[in-house]
Amino acid sequence: MGKEGFIEALVRPTVRALTPYSSARDEYDGAGNKMIFLDANENPFDNGLNRYPDPHQKSLKKLIARVRSLSPDQILLGNGSDEVLDLLFRVFCEPYTDAVITLPPTYGMYAVLAGINAVENIEIPLTPDFQPDVDQILEKAGAHTKMIFLCSPNNPTGNSLDPARVLAILEGFTGLVVIDEAYIDFSEAEGFVPLLKTHPNLVVTQTLSKAFGLAGIRLGMCFAAPEIIAFLKRVKPPYNVNELTQQRARTALSNLDKVAREIGELKASRAQLRKGLLDIPFIEEVFPTDANFILARVDNARLRYRQLVDKGIVVRDRSSQLGCANTLRFTVGTPEENTALLNTLKILDT
Ligand SMILES: Cc1ncc(COP(=O)(O)O)c(C=O)c1O
Structure with a gap:
């Protein structure tokens, strides 16, 4: 990996040839x-929002760069990571x-986005312990396979992917390896951002x-080599991250103590909830x-899903997913919500 020009060669010809739209705020901030x-x-x-937002989100990117030990030109921001993935x-x-x-x-969005974009989705099931089957992946990757999507910690299984397997994929595949780290802050694992230094085909979202507790503002982040980010910027809508989102995200990233406190509480609740679930007979x-x-x-x-809904608790039935019959x-909620869930599970009819 690391061949000069390999990223440009992966880009669609139309995007390579594109002259991006230049907005007024591109020329003068x-x-x-x-x-x-x-x-x-x-x-x-002036009402505080009468001007278009910064299309390059410079001050927000500076903060994210500091928090994630990156440079701003390694960052693309989007309207949630769903936009970034698209x-x-x-x-x-x-x-x-x-x-x-x-x-x-x-x-599920990787498959949906492949469908929307008329791109073939080659599915290679995780192993029974929910790890990538490296040999199968590298064998099935063909000349037109542009990206491999890894999710760590994985949704819906919750486990982190084995770093040695991820490394083998990164080194054996000539396209982009996209690692979705939506849940990384709940993990003890360091995550794969540090590998951006050595692997130019890595993309982390x-x-x-x-x-950060901000699903409502829609702020997704993509970390990759500056050359990849530059191509993504050509295609993104100019004002895809609105002013209110940028403001609120800056506030959150300036109050990391609060985020760390909440993560700590959620991890403690997760352990308690896990213990409680293990005691439920069914x-x-x-x-x-x-x-x-x-x-x-x-x-x-x-049956259990319906019974819980009848008692006013909504969880997610993942039975339709491969290997998840x-x-x-269960999302970890507040201590009160978790207690309500466990108490309800205890009294469900068998
Ligand atoms: C693995 C994974 N990636 C991405 C997302 C979507 O993130 P966002 O809210 O930034 O679009 C989710 C949401 O549930 C997710 O589970």
Whole structure:
């Protein structure tokens, strides 16, 4: 890996040839500037939001770069990581020609995005202990396979992927390896961001939706080599991260103590919830987790799901996922919510 120009060669020809849209705020940044801005057809009356947001999110990226030990040119921000993942498809995968590899059971959006973008989705199941089958993956990756999607910790199983296997994929595959780390802050594992230094084909996505408690603002992050980020920036809508989101994200990233406190509480609750679930007679297996949810195998997932809904508790039935027959996924809630869940599970009819 590391051949000059290999990233450009992976990019769709249309994107390579594209002259990106240049917005008014690309040419002059309006924020805190004394100039008179009559260039973007904005309403001049100041209400704090009458100007377009910074399309490059410079101050927010500076903060993220500091927190994740990266440089701003290694960061692309999007309207949730779902937008970032979609941009990866649109930049690298030629419809009706290219393919990606996904490893079920995993986050459903990779398959949906492949479908939307008319890209073949080659599914290679995780092993029974939910780890990537490296040999199968490298064998099935063909000349048109542009990306492999790994999710660590994985949704819905909760486990982290084995770093040695991830490294083998990174080193054996000539396309991009996208590692979705939506849940990384709940894990004891360091995550794969440090490998960006040595592996130019690595892309890591993260989000403020989970550990940062900001699913409502929609802020997804993509970390990759500057060359990859530059291509993604060509395709992203100019103002894809709105001003309120940028403000709120900056506040969160300036108060990391609060985030760390909440993560600590959620991890403690996770351990307690796990212990409680193990005591429920109809729960047959509770899978290990590094995320803020727990997957458990029950006697009859459809029945238990309905019974819980009838008692006012909504969990996720993951039984339709490969290798997840009769499983329910429980998100870790507040201590009160977790107690309510356990107390309800205890009294369900058998
Ligand atoms: C693995 C994984 N990636 C990404 C997302 C979506 O993140 P966002 O809210 O940033 O779009 C989720 C949401 O559940 C997820 O489970």
